[in-house]
Amino acid sequence: DAMVIQNPRYQVTQFGKPVTLSCSQTLNHNVMYWYQQKSSQAPKLLFHYYDKDFNNEADTPDNFQSRRPNTSFCFLDIRSPGLGDAAMYLCATSRASKSNEQFFGPGTRLTVL
Amino acid sequence: AQTVTQSQPEMSVQEAETVTLSCTYDTSENNYYLFWYKQPPSRQMILVIRQEAYKQQNATENRFSVNFQKAAKSFSLKISDSQLGDTAMYFCALNYGGSQGNLIFGKGTKLSVKP
Numbered sequence: 637d638a639m640v641i642q643n644p645r646y647q648v649t650q651f652g653k654p655v656t657l658s659c660s661q662t663l664n665h666n667v668m669y670w671y672q673q674k675s676s677q678a679p680k681l682l683f684h685y686y687d688k689d690f691n692n693e694a695d696t697p698d699n700f701q702s703r704r705p706n707t708s709f710c711f712l713d714i715r716s717p718g719l720g721d722a723a724m725y726l727c728a729t730s731r732a733s734k735s736n737e738q739f740f741g742p743g744t745r746l747t748v749l
Numbered sequence: 750a751q752t753v754t755q756s757q758p759e760m761s762v763q764e765a766e767t768v769t770l771s772c773t774y775d776t777s778e779n780n781y782y783l784f785w786y787k788q789p790p791s792r793q794m795i796l797v798i799r800q801e802a803y804k805q806q807n808a809t810e811n812r813f814s815v816n817f818q819k820a821a822k823s824f825s826l827k828i829s830d831s832q833l834g835d836t837a838m839y840f841c842a843l844n845y846g847g848s849q850g851n852l853i854f855g856k857g858t859k860l861s862v863k864p
Contacts, residue, residue, distance in 0.1 A: 678857055679854050728794075738796075
């Protein structure tokens with residue numbers, strides 16, 4: 637089945653220790669998104685890739701970076717995680733259109749000790 | 750700036766009954782899409798229903814329907830014949846920012862369906 641896969645599902649890191657979360661898709665969608673979702677809150681868009689073009693949201697901290705080496709994979713790098721970065725991180729994909737739904741992965745829950 | 754507001758943090762409904770979740774939004778765009786997404790506990794978010802702003806007819810998907818009031822910028826979700834599997838967080842979302850499908854979400858409504 638075509639899907640959006642996120643690994644790992646749970647990630648524990650130490651304060652200040654770099655961490656990378658991964659997302660892969662078999663949908664061949666040209667847009668990939670990363671969201672941060674804190675407990676009982678709405679997902680907040682961090683950035684997205686439209687093909688190879690990176691689009692950062694204005695209020696996304698510099699601590700968050702992303703890489704998309706090919707159509708199928710996208711990575712979220714947190715260079716120096718703080719306690720406030722503990723959250724669920726959701727990856728989503730879509731075809732580039734206002735009308736198209738986004739397909740979400742199951743998320744990676746990040747804990748920062 | 751685009752905003753999406755869901756004023757009901759939590760709701761509950763008895764199985765087989767009908768419930769309506771509220772959503773209001775604000776945007777300066779003329780052509781936009783609105784969505785309801787469902788996020789069950791510990792499961793991934795999925796699309797429930799979508800509405801194009803240019804279409805006056807309210808969207809329906811089986812037991813799910815919307816009441817889209819464009820002038821009032823209101824987009825409520827009605828769930829008929831509620832089932833236990835409808836228990837989830839429901840997020841209203843507005844597409845903005847061109848063709849790349851960026852969404853802004855409301856804060857969500859936690860719906861509990863009780864047997």
